[in-house]
Each structure stands twice: as C-alpha cells, then as structure tokens.
Amino acid sequence: MADLPTLAEVAAAAGVSPATASRVLTGSVRVTTSTRRQVHDAMSRLGYVRRRAPRGSTARRTDQIVAAVVCEQTPRLFTEPYYARLLSAAEEVFAGHGVPLVVMTATPATAAIAAPPLVAGAVDGVLLIGARARHPLAVTLAASGIPVRSAGRPPDGVDLPYVDMDNRDGGRQAAEHLLLGNRRVIATIAGPPTLPAARDRLDGFRETLRDAGVTDMPVAYGDFTHASGAHAMQWLLQRAPRLDAVFAASDVMAAGAIQALRRAGRKVPDDVAVVGFDDAPIARHTSPTLTTVRQPVEEQAALAARMLLMALAEGEAPKGNPVLPTELIVREST
Incomplete structure (x- = not known):
C-alpha cells in the first residue's frame, strides 16, 4: 500500500x-x-489527510468530533424544516456516543473555504447533506480518505457511501393516487434538477403517468421554498388552465401552490388535487390538510449517523447504501 x-x-x-x-x-x-x-x-x-493523534487500538478515543455539512446557503438551514428534523435526529445519535456535532454550510462558492479544515483533520468524519451535481466539496470529500456518509444519494460520479430515500417510488405513489382519483390534466412542481432526490421524484412521477398514457405533463421547477411553489403554480395555471391535479416535490412548495390556487379562484381538492412530499409539520396545518409522501427523515439521519460512527470505530467505510421506503399519506387535499 x-x-x-x-x-x-x-x-x-x-x-x-x-x-x-x-x-x-x-x-x-x-x-x-x-x-x-x-x-x-x-x-x-x-x-x-492530516495525521491526527494516534487512534489507540485498546481504548476508544474520547476527542472525536463530526461535522454536518449542509450544501445550502445559511438562511435555508434555518427556514427549511427538513434540515431541522435531520440534524436533530443525527445529533441525538452522536451525543449518545459522546461525539459532538458541529454544523456548517458549504455552497459551491464557499467550498474552497470549507474544504481545507475538513480534509486536513479538523474533524474525524463528515455527514454530508444535500450535495448537488458538480458540487466541488462532494468531489473533494470523496477523494480525501476521511469517513463520510451522505444523507441522500450523492451526485452522479461522486463515490460516497450514503443513506437514501426511495424518492422514485414516492413519485410513483403520488402519480398512482392522482390517477386513481380520475385526475387527467396533471402537472408537477419539481425541485432543483441538479439534486438527485428531486430528479428521482420527478422521474418516478413522470414515468408512472407515461405508463398510464399521460404524456403531456407540464413541469415547473422550484427551490423547495413557499414562494417558488406559488410562482410555479401561477406559471402552470397559465400553461395548462384546465389542470386538475398537481404534485409538488416538497410540502412547503405544495403549501405555496395551494395559496396560489386559492388566489386564482380554484378550490382544493374540488377543482385541483394537490400532493406534496415530505410529510413535514406544515402538511397537517395547510387548509385543506395536505396529502403527501412521507419520507422517514429522522430514520435516515439516525442511520447515517450510526454508520458514520461505525466507520470511525472500524477505520473503513460502511458496506452498502441503504434506501428507506416512502409512504403516501392521504389527507384532504386530494
């Protein structure tokens, strides 16, 4: 070697x-x-990889530290419910093993600042969250040799162990539910196409509709914010004024879509059925309450954290990349 x-x-x-x-x-x-x-x-x-103090073979080190790196701008870290759920569940696991968790953000623009301390030994392991295509930090971490676990499948071409959701099947479940409700003019508000999870949700939804003979599906793209969901819904109503269903790739965007539909005089679900994705707390507080695809965020975070701890203890990457199931939760919006 x-x-x-x-x-x-x-x-x-x-x-x-x-x-x-x-x-x-x-x-x-x-x-x-x-x-x-x-x-x-x-x-x-x-x-x-910077050499740290020797890792004793007879006693577990007590000075380990792990970084959770969210590949988003800092304001999103504090406004997107997904990150709060994921980080809280991960921190609980690390704290239970006496390992502190530090949280930082890293966009492509700030990757050159964030990467050096991570790969030079400032932390023992990294929980990578939300890396999109061509994110330089994901590429750097994959080559660094330090233990990394990605919450969500990493971008194509980046070889990092991960724990993912079955986002494609979640999209399939949403499409089948709308088709069974006799909805035929169906549109979708997709997430950023560079994010693997968003692309999988769109692919699973679109392929299921195509198999059912629905080939002309308008697609608008948002960034998982409420405002982007509302704007996308307005655009879709102009593009397909007779639409009777919409699938949004996040609950927050779905809430924005419901608001835009209300402003346009469309009743949910009588005129337009709406399905979200996440089963975030907001899904139970929209009016009407939101049918959504539940993803087990806390389970994903806990599993990724445990596998990262295994890598720290054993000195090698965990084997296998678990994919957790998603589940349709039917409420009043469909």
Missing part, C-alpha cells in the same frame, strides 16, 4: 512553501484566497 502523501508533497504540488501550506491547514488569515485554493486543490489531487 502506497504511503500517504506528506505536507511537503502537497506544498510542492501546489507550488508553495511547506510553511505556507501549514498556514492554510491552520486557517491562518495570512494566506490569500488563491493560495488557499492551490493548496486545497493539491490536497484533493493527492488525497492528503
């Missing part, structure tokens, strides 16, 4: 001095952003 690259080799590959590379690892402010990026890129190429 080849020796792990040294800091000196990283510095040489980055074209900087070992002292400068060391300052990047310690987070010194005396290093320019471009130099940080050069060192960060060299670490990624070489698979550099």
